[in-house]
Amino acid sequence: MDHPSVSSRARAARSGLTVPLPVTRVRRLTELVSAKTRGFAVFLVGSRGPYARAFENFILALVIFSIASIGVESIPGLPAWATQTLHVAEIVTVAIFTFEYLLRIVAAPNKFAFIFSYQGVVDLLAIAPFYLLGFDARWLRALRLLRLLRVLKLQTHFLETVVEERTRELAEKNAALEKAQAQLKAELEVARALQLAILPSAFPKRSGCEAAARMIPATTMGGDFYDYIELPDGEIGLVIADVSGHGVPAAFFMAVARTNLHELAAHHLDPGECLAQTNDALCAQNPLDLFVTVFYCVLDPKSGVLRYANGGHNPPYIRRAAGPVETLRGAGGLVLGAMSGGRYPTHTVQLLSGDRLVLFTDGVTEAFNSADELYGAQRLADEVHVHGGGTPAALVERICQSVTNFAGTAPQSDDITLTVLTWGTS
Amino acid sequence: MNLQIEATGDVTVVEPVGRLDFDAAPGFQEALERAMGGAGKPPGAVIVDGARLEYVSSAGLRAFLLTARAAQRSGIAFSLCALQPAVREVFELSGFSRIIPVHADRASALAQAQQGRT
Numbered sequence: 001m002d003h004p005s006v007s008s009r010a011r012a013a014r015s016g017l018t019v020p021l022p023v024t025r026v027r028r029l030t031e032l033v034s035a036k037t038r039g040f041a042v043f044l045v046g047s048r049g050p051y052a053r054a055f056e057n058f059i060l061a062l063v064i065f066s067i068a069s070i071g072v073e074s075i076p077g078l079p080a081w082a083t084q085t086l087h088v089a090e091i092v093t094v095a096i097f098t099f100e101y102l103l104r105i106v107a108a109p110n111k112f113a114f115i116f117s118y119q120g121v122v123d124l125l126a127i128a129p130f131y132l133l134g135f136d137a138r139w140l141r142a143l144r145l146l147r148l149l150r151v152l153k154l155q156t157h158f159l160e161t162v163v164e165e166r167t168r169e170l171a172e173k174n175a176a177l178e179k180a181q182a183q184l185k186a187e188l189e190v191a192r193a194l195q196l197a198i199l200p201s202a203f204p205k206r207s208g209c210e211a212a213a214r215m216i217p218a219t220t221m222g223g224d225f226y227d228y229i230e231l232p233d234g235e236i237g238l239v240i241a242d243v244s245g246h247g248v249p250a251a252f253f254m255a256v257a258r259t260n261l262h263e264l265a266a267h268h269l270d271p272g273e274c275l276a277q278t279n280d281a282l283c284a285q286n287p288l289d290l291f292v293t294v295f296y297c298v299l300d301p302k303s304g305v306l307r308y309a310n311g312g313h314n315p316p317y318i319r320r321a322a323g324p325v326e327t328l329r330g331a332g333g334l335v336l337g338a339m340s341g342g343r344y345p346t347h348t349v350q351l352l353s354g355d356r357l358v359l360f361t362d363g364v365t366e367a368f369n370s371a372d373e374l375y376g377a378q379r380l381a382d383e384v385h386v387h388g389g390g391t392p393a394a395l396v397e398r399i400c401q402s403v404t405n406f407a408g409t410a411p412q413s414d415d416i417t418l419t420v421l422t423w424g425t426s
Numbered sequence: 427m428n429l430q431i432e433a434t435g436d437v438t439v440v441e442p443v444g445r446l447d448f449d450a451a452p453g454f455q456e457a458l459e460r461a462m463g464g465a466g467k468p469p470g471a472v473i474v475d476g477a478r479l480e481y482v483s484s485a486g487l488r489a490f491l492l493t494a495r496a497a498q499r500s501g502i503a504f505s506l507c508a509l510q511p512a513v514r515e516v517f518e519l520s521g522f523s524r525i526i527p528v529h530a531d532r533a534s535a536l537a538q539a540q541q542g543r544t
Binding site: 223242243244245246289290291293311312313314315332333334335338339342362366374413414 | 447448451481483484485487488491492495512519520521522524525
């Protein structure tokens with residue numbers, strides 16, 4: 001082998017690398033080991049080396065043989081040839097142990113740590129007596145007993161195997177858990193995308209009408225929804241709804257409620273009758289006892305006449321073209337899905353050119369801030385009054401921003417949904 | 427949210443304190459089930475006193491709905507009283523005040539419960 005530090009530093013200098021001057025012997029020793037030697041060592045004794053398992057088993061067999069031979073050797077009156085053979089075997093065994101010990105030092109990323117580790121000390125003790133007895137001093141014969149310490153080598157071997165196995169099992173379980181979690185998350189994301197796809201992306205094209213909407217779910221999946229329905233005779237149905245609770249159950253119920261209402265709307269042009277039919281349908285398929293508040297209205301875009309019915313929902317606002325805000329207070333019925341056979345009266349209101357209809361869920365008015373105060377109906381009415389003159393999209397954006405600013409750092413506790421419709425502007 | 431349950435004679439009064447939202451609803455519903463006797467002997471009437479109930483979300487309303495249904499099945503008179511204005515509005519808007527009797531104060535709710543039993 002090359003002379004230690006000189007050659008490796010020379011090599012490093014040639015390759016343009018700067019190597020700090022070796023300050024300790026250990027560092028010198030490290031430099032002595034070329035990458036090739038280390039590669040070979042890791043190949044045999046590294047925890048991931050391809051022949052590590054076979055080499056380990058070979059050493060284990062040798063340890064057992066060596067312990068047995070120590071026992072045989074101690075039998076008195078052994079024939080000379082046997083003593084001779086055992087002596088040769090001892091030399092070979094110790095040579096292999098020594099080779100193994102050196103390999104492990106070479107393969108260890110931190111030489112010091114290995115030499116002073118439990119395994120390092122045991123490996124050294126297993127071979128040390130042989131070298132010390134080379135002096136053949138009588139008093140050193142007592143050290144022969146030290147060879148029995150090879151038993152410890154057995155223990156480290158099994159300890160290592162057990163730790164390795166447990167670590168692998170743990171890693172496998174962790175990987176399985178992570179995989180399951182990722183799968184669940186991916187499925188929820190798909191469900192969320194499906195739910196958002198249920199919501200209409202555009203308002204039916206009608207001259208003089210313009211609308212915008214937004215739903216911001218509190219959790220991955222929301223229970224709020226809005227809908228635009230194209231009806232016979234060119235009328236437009238408008239829905240805003242809020243399912244009790246949120247999460248996956250609410251999302252399922254939302255999909256069922258939305259589908260029922262959408263289907264029934266075409267057959268029952270009276271909003272109250274439509275809600276009554278939807279309620280009965282929901283009551284018949286409601287295993288979780290959920291319910292939904294629904295405001296449903298039908299607009300005749302030609303005349304501006306709005307017919308509406310309310311199933312337990314927050315009454316919407318009408319912002320008149322001149323600015324005043326009115327509440328659509330017409331008496332409603334019970335939330336849908338709670339009790340079959342309910343009645344939902346239909347009311348009528350005349351929209352005038354430039355009026356805006358603002359539908360919302362209680363996620364808007366019941367947003368809390370960090371001081372536990374409610375956003376409240378008054379703040380919403382003020383926003384609608386002051387900023388309702390622009391496009392529906394601008395008003396939706398304005399209100400969402402206002403609620404977000406108000407809530408500050410407080411977590412969103414309920415879905416926030418808004419729909420704004422203008423009539424008679426174009 | 428906190429709760430006080432008070433049983434006098436044949437009538438159990440439940441007084442929730444604070445906000446009845448999505449997170450508080452399951453605990454509240456459990457308390458109402460206990461108030462209705464659980465597996466034991468049911469009382470004649472259960473009253474929820476809303477004097478210190480600050481807020482009810484839709485999940486909270488659902489707890490009231492389930493209790494009203496269970497009470498009806500077991501023949502227990504279920505009513506509310508002393509609701510704060512904001513909570514009262516929620517019950518009126520949702521139509522729940524039409525399926526669960528709402529009294530102005532605890533005294534009139536208790537009087538109604540006594541009357542119902544004679």
